[in-house]
Amino acid sequence: xxxxxxxxxxxxxxxxxxxxxxxxxxxxxxxxxxxxxxxxxxxxxxxxxxxxxxxxxxxxxxxxxxxxxxxxxxxxxxxxxxxxxxxxxxxxxxxxxxxxxxxxxxxxxxxxxxxxxxxxxxxxxxxxxxxxxxxxxxxxxxxxxxxxx
Amino acid sequence: xxxxxxxxxxxxxxxxxxxxxxxxxxxxxxxxxxxxxxxxxxxxxxxxxxxxxxxxxxxxxxxxxxxxxxxxxxxxxxxxxxxxxxxxxxxxxxxxxxxxxxxxxxxxxxxxxxxxxxxxxxxxxxxxxxxxxxxxxxxxxxxxxxxxxxxxxxx
Numbered sequence: 001x002x003x004x005x006x007x008x009x010x011x012x013x014x015x016x017x018x019x020x021x022x023x024x025x026x027x028x029x030x031x032x033x034x035x036x037x038x039x040x041x042x043x044x045x046x047x048x049x050x051x052x053x054x055x056x057x058x059x060x061x062x063x064x065x066x067x068x069x070x071x072x073x074x075x076x077x078x079x080x081x082x083x084x085x086x087x088x089x090x091x092x093x094x095x096x097x098x099x100x101x102x103x104x105x106x107x108x109x110x111x112x113x114x115x116x117x118x119x120x121x122x123x124x125x126x127x128x129x130x131x132x133x134x135x136x137x138x139x140x141x142x143x144x145x146x147x148x149x
Numbered sequence: 150x151x152x153x154x155x156x157x158x159x160x161x162x163x164x165x166x167x168x169x170x171x172x173x174x175x176x177x178x179x180x181x182x183x184x185x186x187x188x189x190x191x192x193x194x195x196x197x198x199x200x201x202x203x204x205x206x207x208x209x210x211x212x213x214x215x216x217x218x219x220x221x222x223x224x225x226x227x228x229x230x231x232x233x234x235x236x237x238x239x240x241x242x243x244x245x246x247x248x249x250x251x252x253x254x255x256x257x258x259x260x261x262x263x264x265x266x267x268x269x270x271x272x273x274x275x276x277x278x279x280x281x282x283x284x285x286x287x288x289x290x291x292x293x294x295x296x297x298x299x300x301x302x303x304x
Contacts, residue, residue: 004288006228013265014276021205022153022183026276029299036296040238052249055236055256062229070222077216082223085270089226089263096256108248116255123262125255143157148255 008038056100062093091137092123099125116148150204151186152193154179158201165193165202174202209277215270223271230264 015030067090074082103110110127117126122138131145154165156179165174165181173185174193181193181202194202214220237257241250272280282304289300 003228006224006231007284007288009227009231009234009261009264010268010273010284012261013268013273014281016265017269017274018276021276022180023276026303029303030276032299033296033303036299039235040242051236051240051243052253055233055240058229058233058236062226066226066229070226073219073222077219079215079219079270082215082219082270085223085266089266092259092263096259099252100256103249103252108246111248111251116251118255118258118262120262122266123259125259148251148258 004037005039008034011037052100052104056097056104059093059097059100063090063097067093088122088137092125095125095137099127117145118148120144120146150189150206151183152181152191152202153183153205154181155201155203156180158199160199160201162198164196164198168192168196209275212272212275212278214280215272220271223267227264227267227271230260230267234260234264 011030012034015027015034018024018027018030067086070086071083071090074086114127114129117128117131118124119126119135119138119140121140121144122135124135124137126132126145131142131147133142134140135144152174154174159179169175169192170190171185171187173182173187176182188207189204191204194204234257237253237260241253241257244250244253272278275281285300285304289297289304292300
């Protein structure tokens with residue numbers, strides 16, 4: 001059985017899948033489970049820039065270790081779904097790392113006059129004055145983007 | 150199998166109203182009345198000039214399970230993304246710099262979406278699948294009453 005500590009993203013994914021089928025009650029229930037099993041990250045273990053650095057290092061390790069290893073496993077199993085998810089995930093993760101690096105180098109100036117947008121389909125983060133026409137990672141249309149407030 | 154309308158594609162041509170034998174397409178909500186829709190009839194699907202109506206299955210075939218080790222590896226990646234999500238959530242909650250908080254919020258959201266995609270490719274694609282039922286059943290055993298009630302409704 002999968003560890004109960006990491007069920008939240010599984011359930012929030014199932015909530016979205018139920019919503020797509022217009023199973024509104026199921027979507028709501030899976031959404032509730034996603035909330036119940038979420039352990040909010042509010043513990044203040046590391047401060048300020050250090051914690052952003054720590055997050056950056058974890059993300060960087062995904063790119064140098066996790067994705068290449070999974071890529072070979074996916075190829076070996078000839079699993080196109082997995083390979084597709086890895087391709088998108090790797091691109092999105094690269095952008096995450098780049099954004100943190102740029103923020104650590106330039107500070108608040110990086111975001112001046114700009115907004116952050118997220119592609120709801122793949123997680124791509126876009127920093128700019130408006131949403132792109134289509135998502136460069138997964139090709140979802142602009143209406144799948146939401147602005148971070 | 151019932152029809153559903155994609156509201157963002159609907160151009161209000163209203164040809165679905167002409168062909169529907171039960172009036173299921175004629176609602177105030179913009180969505181089709183699933184209870185009145187005739188299973189698999191698809192007259193509205195074919196009549197719509199905007200391609201805004203599609204059929205939703207009521208029952209799905211059981212999906213084939215993935216290679217077990219690969220599915221496990223995808224779940225491990227999901228766990229890493231979830232840890233990063235929580236770290237970002239913590240940064241957003243604790244930083245006093247609004248720009249850093251906003252970036253952390255974006256990262257948190259982004260990590261969640263990437264994590265969900267990993268879950269999808271680790272046999273958690275379809276809510277009706279055996280794999281999902283297994284997880285729900287195993288939670289039910291030791292869950293607190295509130296969670297148990299939700300799980301029972303889903304099962």
